[in-house]
Amino acid sequence: MAVKERIRVGGRSARIQSAVHEAVKRLGAVTDREQLTVPQIAAEAGVTPSTIYRRWGDLGSLLADVAVARLRPIAEPEDTGATASDLRAFIEQFMEEMSSPVGRALIRDVFSAPGETYPVQCAGFTPEHLTTIASRAIARGETPFDIDEVLDHVVAPIIYHILYGDREPTLDYCHALLDRLQSLPATAVRSAPSDPAVARRAAKKPAERASVRAPRVAPPKRGAGRKSTGSKSPGRR
């Protein structure tokens, strides 16, 4: 009986979450985000406002929860057959999604909520994709790359400029960031260890992450004198 009760509650809880998330998405498509209210969302979802307050605390946290759900990866990164082009394709798509009006709104929702719950949930999404790409590199016998290097020196600058709105990230810019990784001498990879006190790295098992300290993101020998600017996806055929 207790078990049955719990199952019933779980099912109801999931249905409420789904109904409220859907209501936010439907209303968000037709209403300015600043005009959204909890009573309006509750009415659209067919629940009481107190249900929303009890579960999410406030509107900002609800919007952040919806944003995390929408940012959560639903597909593996494209397998293009080579590490360089896998990474390039992933970064291009990442930049285009995040810098789109929808992407910008989702990022803003994630960072607007109180606390660090929602940003930390999102923090694992990009390393998850990069881990997949690095695992493929290993499986193919290619030199893998340092996931933290890509995160710090390709992903972070893109997110920085999207957030601050001071520079429009372009494909050329993404390619230049990737090319720049390659140009580092092998000994120059970051040598500072991750802070062991930080257990906040979310939703991700450390063992899953490729820790090989190789800075190259592409087979370096193809096409002598290649230049980044304007050369679109040189890793692709």
Next chain:
Amino acid sequence: MAVKERIRVGGRSARIQSAVHEAVKRLGAVTDREQLTVPQIAAEAGVTPSTIYRRWGDLGSLLADVAVARLRPIAEPEDTGATASDLRAFIEQFMEEMSSPVGRALIRDVFSAPGETYPVQCAGFTPEHLTTIASRAIARGETPFDIDEVLDHVVAPIIYHILYGDREPTLDYCHALLDRLQSLPATAVRSAPSDPAVARRAAKKPAERASVRAPRVAPPKRGAGRKSTGSKSPGRR
């Protein structure tokens, strides 16, 4: 008479802004940020709520406006006598301020407001400091550095990890990011041009920015075999 009127209005406008900003700071020191309301701030500042709504639009924008004012540089970066140590001191202070609880709250307020007004205002602050440090380098006859390189590969990763809460930025981490800049070959500096369509780079004249494409942030010859990890502030005496 019209002029007199305008001066009087301007003075009153400035006084209101100051009173409301001070009210937010006083209340923010004793009240949880989520509990702040416009009527409460208005009462504390001695203005009507409609004055606040008329001027700032909503609470989020008011909080962002206060955050920008508090993030605005009030002093030049420390002059330590050499570019490497100037940069190091600036980055250390930047990281410590931004990753502090107050810094994190200010960043969150800036990004929570609707639109890009407030992030764009902040976007100029760090390049402004870096420009000062680069100008000093030139005045001293030292090799200047590429401001965009420092922004993308030192500042951006620090802000990224603060925002996502996935890694605590440490002094060692900051030093490693700075050391990494030095290790780039001179030809590897970003070659993608800034998007000319982006006129949004805020509050900053392009001519003021050092555009020399030198990736070095420190005199490279001091101390053979230097390693980043654990070597605290090698640029300092």
